Amino acid sequence: MKMNGARILLECLKKEGVDLIFGYPGGTVINIYDELHSFKAIRHILPRHEQAGVHAADGYARATGRVGVALATSGPGATNTVTGIATAYMDSTPMVIITGQVPTHLIGNDAFQEVDIVGITRQCTKHNFLVKDVNDLALILKKAFYIARSGRPGPVLVDIPKDVQIAMAEFHYPESIEIRSYKPTLEGHPKQIERAVDMILEAKKPVFYVGGGVVLGEASAELTTLARLLNVPVTTTLMGLGAFPETDPNALRMLGMHGTYYANMAMTHTDVLVAIGARFDDRVTGKLATFAPHAKIIHIDVDPTSIKKNVRVDLPIVGMVKGVLERMIKVANKKSAAVEALKEAIKPWHEEISGWKEKHPLTYKQTSSTIKPQYVIEKLRELSDADAIVSTDVGQHQMWTAQFFGFTTPRTILTSGGLGTMGFGLPAAMGAQAAFPERQVITICGDGGIQMNIQEMATLVQNRLPVKIVILNNNFLGMVRQWQELFFDKRYSSTCMELPIDYNKLAEAYGANGFRATNVDEVEDVIKKAFATPGPVIMEFMVAREEKVLPMVPAGASLNEMVLNA
Amino acid sequence: MKHTLSVLVENDFGVLSRVAALFSGRGFNIDSLSVAPTNDEGISRITLVTSGDEQVLEQISKQLNKLIDVIKVIDFTDGSGVEREMALVKVTAEDESRAEVLRIVDIFRAKIIDVTQKSYTIEATGNPTKIDAILDLLRPLGLKELVRTGAVAIGRGAKAWSKDS
């Protein structure tokens, strides 16, 4: 059947199983909106800013593992998506972003609302396309979804000129697709895997260092099985949180700049380091020259460019982490004597780690009536549902959430790790809540970042998305203030927010509810009230203003040079 | 160290800017770059000369392969390829230097492709080091303008490249 390009787009989305998109209309997508009006298979949510729309699609994708879809008009609509796309790119979220474009005959003319969005996003998408002919549209969308979700996932942008949306063509959606120039290596090399297991079995001080790839690759169960089978300690990156239960005795929790003392010490002393779906980011390694100085390094990743990018690797394994870990479990199961020997051999290692854990656990002091932010995070964990999804913004509150929430399940923490995008928390929670209307979705923000996409309160209320919004209000851009305190002699240049905002009234203005706690005794009450209140709620906690995130490895220092209490 | 890479790419819109942007975005060097279609209509071949240590080269090669439009990257650093480059050179050639220029052209098996009373324009082809050599000799005689194509390279032997090897 012949149909117009706009309709073909929607049919393609339906074929890909897309039932929800976040989009914002405008001149060059008005034909798509016209088709959407009567297209029942796809729900559309209108955010109040395209950046938030992309973050919402990103949050949806992170929470579900499915491809998130966002739609924006050309020109300013398209440029507003860029921060969202870059955020998704850095954290490898599978997404398809559709932008309208001026009609093909006007491209290059500096037409009204024309920008070269394909050019602009070339460096922050996994791939992007300009559709020049309606007959290519379906195939390009098929490719876009395939590229977005396969291998190392990532955002793909498809730019569709207005005339292509109007032009008629036969709709035919390919069942499968082959791209000769794109063939990600999915299966790890069996010999390499066998060697990796042998290397671990001979270790005295092994550590698993786990990144977001394990979450993206749905390999958390395999990781947990292998770690328990071999009794190997596991540390995760910020993006890896939830891949391994932090309640497990083998959990070293988060490593790196604000990681635990014991995780960073374990990294410094390990003799066999197994990196799984992680990429040795500078926030994780600290000073490269002294990173894991005694370790042989095994690196498992689906993206070969991650391997040997910043650190030397003794044994690379390129492949999907799930399959590789499954195979490692099989191999290990066949070597039960060696496994028992390993468990015996690493007893002193476990003792050493226990010593570190005892010496410097993650801690804070809640002494006066002033609310400590860490206390709020602990109370949130205690009072929230076991399957609650938590998104964060970027700053101190993000690190406190990572340190004190105690994540146990993948896809329950949504946070901008790679780009560190303030303004991510609220819209990401919105996307997750749209995906899981019945689950508790909480976003934890600072009083700085919440303002960057506060307009989404309207979207939440309008669409009955009952996100619970936590603001840890220190009236500072806290993380920057912390750096100024530690490294710039407390010269608080432009980090004090000065103007206090009445968040209760703000919530009210949007038709939502707001509660505030100024005293530690009120914290529990406010959380309970908020969780019991239907609809979106703002919980504002007036927290200790100059509390610091600790421990801290100063930028450029070695992992064992932590500031523990300052 | 210099490396010559052949990058076989889909003849798609924007592919050259993807490759170029990869180099600029990641701080890799491009010494020269040449691009043209191949015997397969859908495929273009980019020959790239770059420099860097082994680790840098490995990253370049991996990053190129990661681009969706890149079909294959061939590294000729090991001497497995034959390289050629062409240069067009305008040199001053008056009175006594005219004969000297002709002599150099002859030694290097280059060609004169344009003549005036005051100048010769020379076409020289060969391995890039040979081009460097002829330029070194021409320079003192009055080199006015130079265009180089950048190297192109092809594997030695009977076998052609294939996607799967």
Ligand SMILES: Cc1ncc(C[n+]2csc(CCOP(=O)(O)OP(=O)(O)O)c2C)c(N)n1
């Ligand atoms: C879009 C953006 N702009 C600037 C920054 C730099 N930055 C990182 S953390 C931070 C402070 C955040 O303050 P707030 O939201 O109040 O959270 P807190 O650190 O106080 O918990 C800033 C400005 C950023 N990460 N993102």
